[in-house]
Amino acid sequence: MAEFESIDNVTKSNILQQLKSASPLVHCMTNDVVQTFTANVLLALGCSPAMVIEPEEAEQFAAIASGLLINVGTLTAPRQHAMRLAVQSANAANKPWVLDPVAVGALSFRTQFCQELLTLKPAAIRGNASEIMALAGESLGGRGVDSLNTTSDALPAAQLLARKTATIVAISGEVDYITDGARTIAVIGGHPLMTRVVGTGCALSAVVGAFCTLTGDRLQHVATACALMKQAGETAIRRCHGTGSFIPEFLDAIYQLN
Amino acid sequence: MAEFESIDNVTKSNILQQLKSASPLVHCMTNDVVQTFTANVLLALGCSPAMVIEPEEAEQFAAIASGLLINVGTLTAPRQHAMRLAVQSANAANKPWVLDPVAVGALSFRTQFCQELLTLKPAAIRGNASEIMALAGESLGGRGVDSLNTTSDALPAAQLLARKTATIVAISGEVDYITDGARTIAVIGGHPLMTRVVGTGCALSAVVGAFCTLTGDRLQHVATACALMKQAGETAIRRCHGTGSFIPEFLDAIYQLN
Amino acid sequence: MAEFESIDNVTKSNILQQLKSASPLVHCMTNDVVQTFTANVLLALGCSPAMVIEPEEAEQFAAIASGLLINVGTLTAPRQHAMRLAVQSANAANKPWVLDPVAVGALSFRTQFCQELLTLKPAAIRGNASEIMALAGESLGGRGVDSLNTTSDALPAAQLLARKTATIVAISGEVDYITDGARTIAVIGGHPLMTRVVGTGCALSAVVGAFCTLTGDRLQHVATACALMKQAGETAIRRCHGTGSFIPEFLDAIYQLN
Numbered sequence: 035m036a037e038f039e040s041i042d043n044v045t046k047s048n049i050l051q052q053l054k055s056a057s058p059l060v061h062c063m064t065n066d067v068v069q070t071f072t073a074n075v076l077l078a079l080g081c082s083p084a085m086v087i088e089p090e091e092a093e094q095f096a097a098i099a100s101g102l103l104i105n106v107g108t109l110t111a112p113r114q115h116a117m118r119l120a121v122q123s124a125n126a127a128n129k130p131w132v133l134d135p136v137a138v139g140a141l142s143f144r145t146q147f148c149q150e151l152l153t154l155k156p157a158a159i160r161g162n163a164s165e166i167m168a169l170a171g172e173s174l175g176g177r178g179v180d181s182l183n184t185t186s187d188a189l190p191a192a193q194l195l196a197r198k199t200a201t202i203v204a205i206s207g208e209v210d211y212i213t214d215g216a217r218t219i220a221v222i223g224g225h226p227l228m229t230r231v232v233g234t235g236c237a238l239s240a241v242v243g244a245f246c247t248l249t250g251d252r253l254q255h256v257a258t259a260c261a262l263m264k265q266a267g268e269t270a271i272r273r274c275h276g277t278g279s280f281i282p283e284f285l286d287a288i289y290q291l292n
Numbered sequence: 293m294a295e296f297e298s299i300d301n302v303t304k305s306n307i308l309q310q311l312k313s314a315s316p317l318v319h320c321m322t323n324d325v326v327q328t329f330t331a332n333v334l335l336a337l338g339c340s341p342a343m344v345i346e347p348e349e350a351e352q353f354a355a356i357a358s359g360l361l362i363n364v365g366t367l368t369a370p371r372q373h374a375m376r377l378a379v380q381s382a383n384a385a386n387k388p389w390v391l392d393p394v395a396v397g398a399l400s401f402r403t404q405f406c407q408e409l410l411t412l413k414p415a416a417i418r419g420n421a422s423e424i425m426a427l428a429g430e431s432l433g434g435r436g437v438d439s440l441n442t443t444s445d446a447l448p449a450a451q452l453l454a455r456k457t458a459t460i461v462a463i464s465g466e467v468d469y470i471t472d473g474a475r476t477i478a479v480i481g482g483h484p485l486m487t488r489v490v491g492t493g494c495a496l497s498a499v500v501g502a503f504c505t506l507t508g509d510r511l512q513h514v515a516t517a518c519a520l521m522k523q524a525g526e527t528a529i530r531r532c533h534g535t536g537s538f539i540p541e542f543l544d545a546i547y548q549l550n
Numbered sequence: 551m552a553e554f555e556s557i558d559n560v561t562k563s564n565i566l567q568q569l570k571s572a573s574p575l576v577h578c579m580t581n582d583v584v585q586t587f588t589a590n591v592l593l594a595l596g597c598s599p600a601m602v603i604e605p606e607e608a609e610q611f612a613a614i615a616s617g618l619l620i621n622v623g624t625l626t627a628p629r630q631h632a633m634r635l636a637v638q639s640a641n642a643a644n645k646p647w648v649l650d651p652v653a654v655g656a657l658s659f660r661t662q663f664c665q666e667l668l669t670l671k672p673a674a675i676r677g678n679a680s681e682i683m684a685l686a687g688e689s690l691g692g693r694g695v696d697s698l699n700t701t702s703d704a705l706p707a708a709q710l711l712a713r714k715t716a717t718i719v720a721i722s723g724e725v726d727y728i729t730d731g732a733r734t735i736a737v738i739g740g741h742p743l744m745t746r747v748v749g750t751g752c753a754l755s756a757v758v759g760a761f762c763t764l765t766g767d768r769l770q771h772v773a774t775a776c777a778l779m780k781q782a783g784e785t786a787i788r789r790c791h792g793t794g795s796f797i798p799e800f801l802d803a804i805y806q807l808n
Contacts, residue, residue, distance in 0.1 A: 059694045067327045067343050069583045073748035078793045083748070084653065084694035085583050088626045091657045098656065099694070110346045110370070112626070137342065140356065141349045178317045178342035178357070230547070232331035232341070277336045278543025285794025289746070325585045325601050368604045368628070395600065398614065399607045436575045436600035436615070488805070490589035490599070535594045536801025 058100035065107025068233035130157035134239035139168025139175020163188035316358035323365025326491035388415035392497035397426025397433020421446035481522035574616035581623025584749035646673035650755035655684025655691020679704035739780035
């Protein structure tokens with residue numbers, strides 16, 4: 035994969051230290067299924083999560099927090115309204131926000147909303163291959179939350195989307211690609227069992243949100259988020275006996291990263 | 293218990309293989325407390341969970357998914373509206389849906405809604421003894437989510453309910469009974485500690501929803517769902533040191549089922 | 551700390567036995583992030599949790615349950631309405647209710663609501679130092695859900711708040727203080743890692759709610775709740791390898807308390 039950049043261990047470690055020193059406060063507007071896991075992943079990493087969802091509060095808090103995550107997994111009309119206000123407030127306060135377009139393409143309501151959100155300057159977008167292709171208008175989405183495509187399939191769509199939206203797009207899968215449309219970083223690793231535990235992708239998006247709050251080379255920061263989660267996943271896979279013990283092992287492995 | 297059928301290990305194993313091959317996409321409209329655990333149980337079993345709750349999306353998704361779970365544990369008026377649309381859509385698309393009538397009887401709002409749902413042809417109903425008796429109009433329900441009756445107490449009510457509603461009723465407890473009003477399967481096993489971990493019953497209902505998507509003898513399929521969860525519970529009990537370690541051990545045991 | 555009372559082991563053990571015998575049914579209106587963990591903590595302790603949130607149901611259930619928890623972590627306008635009805639219903643039925651003022655001070659909507667709730671006679675209030683100071687009008691709150699103050703800083707505010715509101719105020723931190731404005735109990739122990747797992751404070755508030763249902767010296771009961779959670783936390787810390795394994799170990803340790 036000579037055409038892709040990669041993240042070396044020293045860079046990764048330096049960026050992680052930068053994150054731990056900053057300990058960003060991440061405003062998570064995420065789906066109901068993954069809230070606890072997302073919070074625990076951010077806490078294990080030394081960040082401070084806060085889930086604030088009432089429209090008035092979400093608007094106020096998005097300006098206070100270091101960064102914002104928008105995940106449409108269990109989108110509702112009231113949540114959509116609050117998300118809009120939060121994104122506008124984050125933009126006004128010059129705080130980065132990240133989009134996780136869960137199951138976009140398959141469902142009209144969220145597809146339309148995600149298209150609207152694309153016009154509101156996300157700092158980064160993270161999804162699986164089918165989601166990124168659907169967001170770029172190149173497929174009808176996956177099967178529920180599952181991807182039906184490989185990340186290689188989705189890379190051209192991701193690059194196009196990144197250029198059109200002037201953002202960073204991260205596609206998760208066996209190989210993660212992180213692209214701004216010009217440069218592309220590839221991150222290898224992880225394990226398929228990680229897709230058999232709910233929330234690993236959604237939590238990664240929150241971690242991407244945390245890393246987007248750092249100053250420096252954002253493409254490298256997002257790639258580091260992807261690389262660290264893969265690394266923790268691999269550690270957890272070695273230590274677990276199934277998808278149940280994977281969860282505490284994964285959080286422990288994140289906590290132990292340095 | 294000569295009057296009851298049972299599930300032998302070969303049948304159970306064959307039905308499990310059928311489920312793993314099908315890998316059904318289960319649309320879960322369930323309560324806020326058990327969403328993560330429910331998703332992880334379905335994933336450990338090789339199914340694909342998706343929680344979709346906005347009325348428009350729930351209606352659209354219920355027709356796409358393999359089956360639907362309706363759990364009224366944290367029912368709200370907007371959720372009730374979405375559930376109605378989803379059930380009608382599932383019925384129109386000939387997809388099975390399962391009712392978990394959490395705490396029915398004790399609370400008027402959900403009791404009325406569950407009575408309405410009974411007219412919408414659930415493929416199966418799963419609850420504890422007090423819930424099934426309350427749903428059949430024979431008691432005022434349990435203590436919150438806890439049963440005050442044994443499953444033997446509730447069996448006549450379950451059989452009556454199954455006949456009246458032309459559905460399968462599964463009562464969970466020390467002995468599970470799964471009945472269509474004519475035939476009744478008894479499943480022994482499990483452990484009382486399972487009721488000290490939130491969501492074991494709710495997750496079973498989701499698993500029943502998954503098994504209802506298979507072709508064949510649905511009564512056996514629902515009984516297999518109950519038997520497999522009891523079996524995984526027993527494995528986890530042997531390996532755990534309390535209700536905390538039960539959770540990862542239970543998911544691991546489900547993941548290891550074959 | 552000669553000016554403070556403490557809880558000896560015999561008292562603590564007796565109060566725990568009283569709780570286990572009573573097995574109170576605790577109505578939890580809590581935030582979306584900690585519902586599962588809160589339920590599992592109460593279950594591990596031998597209590598019966600129930601999350602009921604629809605306004606009509608919340609009003610009905612608050613009169614049936616032994617006690618009520620109000621946690622404003624993910625407050626919304628509809629939830630606020632339901633909480634009001636539940637608190638009024640609990641008061642009418644003479645059932646104790648507990649307030650957890652998550653992130654009060656930092657956000658106007660919930661700050662106003664918490665001030666309103668103070669007029670509705672909570673049996674106890676549990677928060678971190680910044681939250682208690684903000685509730686007493688002495689600071690602008692913490693950083694999201696994190697405290698920026700020590701519990702010693704907050705003790706005068708807690709004592710004042712307890713006297714003004716005629717309630718018990720528990721401040722959680724390295725040292726917990728539990729005060730009714732006249733007497734103050736200090737509880738030492740726990741571990742900073744407990745703040746790196748989401749929900750330990752919120753679950754403690756639910757446990758405080760459970761202990762408030764007992765007859766006897768409520769100040770001692772609330773202090774016992776704090777002491778037992780610190781004790782279980784210390785056990786879990788000794789056995790865990792990070793924030794992930796802390797969670798099952800903590801629940802196991804609670805389950806094993808006697």
